[in-house]
Amino acid sequence: MAGLFITLEGIDYCGKTTQARKLASYLKMKNHTPLLIREPGGDRISEKIRKVLLNEKNAGMTPMAELLLYEASRAQLTQRVIQPVLKQGKMVICDRYSDSTLAYQGYGRGLDKKVIRYLNRIATFGLSPDLTILLDIPLAVSFERRKKEKRREDRLERENIEFHRKIRQGYLFIARQNRKKIKIVNGTGDIDETWQRVKRVVDSFLNKSDKSVKS
Ligand code: TMP
Numbered sequence: 572m573a574g575l576f577i578t579l580e581g582i583d584y585c586g587k588t589t590q591a592r593k594l595a596s597y598l599k600m601k602n603h604t605p606l607l608i609r610e611p612g613g614d615r616i617s618e619k620i621r622k623v624l625l626n627e628k629n630a631g632m633t634p635m636a637e638l639l640l641y642e643a644s645r646a647q648l649t650q651r652v653i654q655p656v657l658k659q660g661k662m663v664i665c666d667r668y669s670d671s672t673l674a675y676q677g678y679g680r681g682l683d684k685k686v687i688r689y690l691n692r693i694a695t696f697g698l699s700p701d702l703t704i705l706l707d708i709p710l711a712v713s714f715e716r717r718k719k720e721k722r723r724e725d726r727l728e729r730e731n732i733e734f735h736r737k738i739r740q741g742y743l744f745i746a747r748q749n750r751k752k753i754k755i756v757n758g759t760g761d762i763d764e765t766w767q768r769v770k771r772v773v774d775s776f777l778n779k780s781d782k783s784v785k786s
Contacts, residue, residue: 574657575780576698577773578668581706582739583728584716585758586765590706591666593766594773598662606656609666611644614652620644625725632726634680638687641672642694649695657698669695670703670745670753675727678741679734702776704769705746706758710736 577594579587588609595607608614611621623629624640632640645668656663669691677684710732717728746753754772758765 573660575662575702576653576657576665576700577662578665578670578700578703579706580667580670580674580703580742580753581758582708582710582713582735582742584713584720585706585708586762587704587706587758588666589762590704590758590765590769591664593762594769595664597770597773598664603662605662605664606652607664607666608648608652610648610668610671611641613648613665616651617644617648620647625727627724627726627729629726630729634676634682637680638672638676638682638690641676642690645669645672645691645694646696649698653698654696665700668700668703670705670742673745674738674741678744679730679738681737700752701780702773703746703749703753704772705742705753705755706765706769707739707743707755708758710739712759 579591579594581587591607591609595605598605610617611624612618620640620643624632624637624644653663653665672691673684673687676682677687713735714732717724743755746755754776756765756768756772760768
């Protein structure tokens, strides 16, 4: 499939949504027309599934139901939005994708990682990102930002520190197993410091990439 698929990953409060926006603006400046989407979400039906997943009133959701809803949202988004845009030779930037499920539901919830990898393959129709930026921050930084932001937290953010610790470790493990495609970027600095690091990774990737991306 033509086009370029870039994803951003990381634990809550790592700053990936801000960096995804900065990346989209940067690529537009370079005359590309990237589509910026998020997971779960990015499509009318997937956004509805997002609401169910993140609603704090749904605290009783079982881990398996949670996993299947994330995968359902992904299947919808991939087939209805991501694949058609990539087929046109364009760029897609996605705030989270299948590595989130391995990290959160696999390492965090402790569900069988083999099953998750299998479901990921089904829900993505075999699509995997060309480049993934893992914004890594220590838990202490995540909790510090969480205190400062003081916004209403969603169902996953309300989970305990141990859950988030397992997710961070899981992400680092996933990244070390796939060093070619997943780049770990230190996200502890301020927005601009982190952006310079992200930009360096993306520039180097674009320079090396021999894929033709339509503007
Ligand atoms: P967001 O707040 O980064 O938009 O992501 C929503 C929450 O959903 C976040 O806490 C991570 C979680 N999540 C999973 O647990 N599994 C997944 O597969 C995805 C995509 C997100």
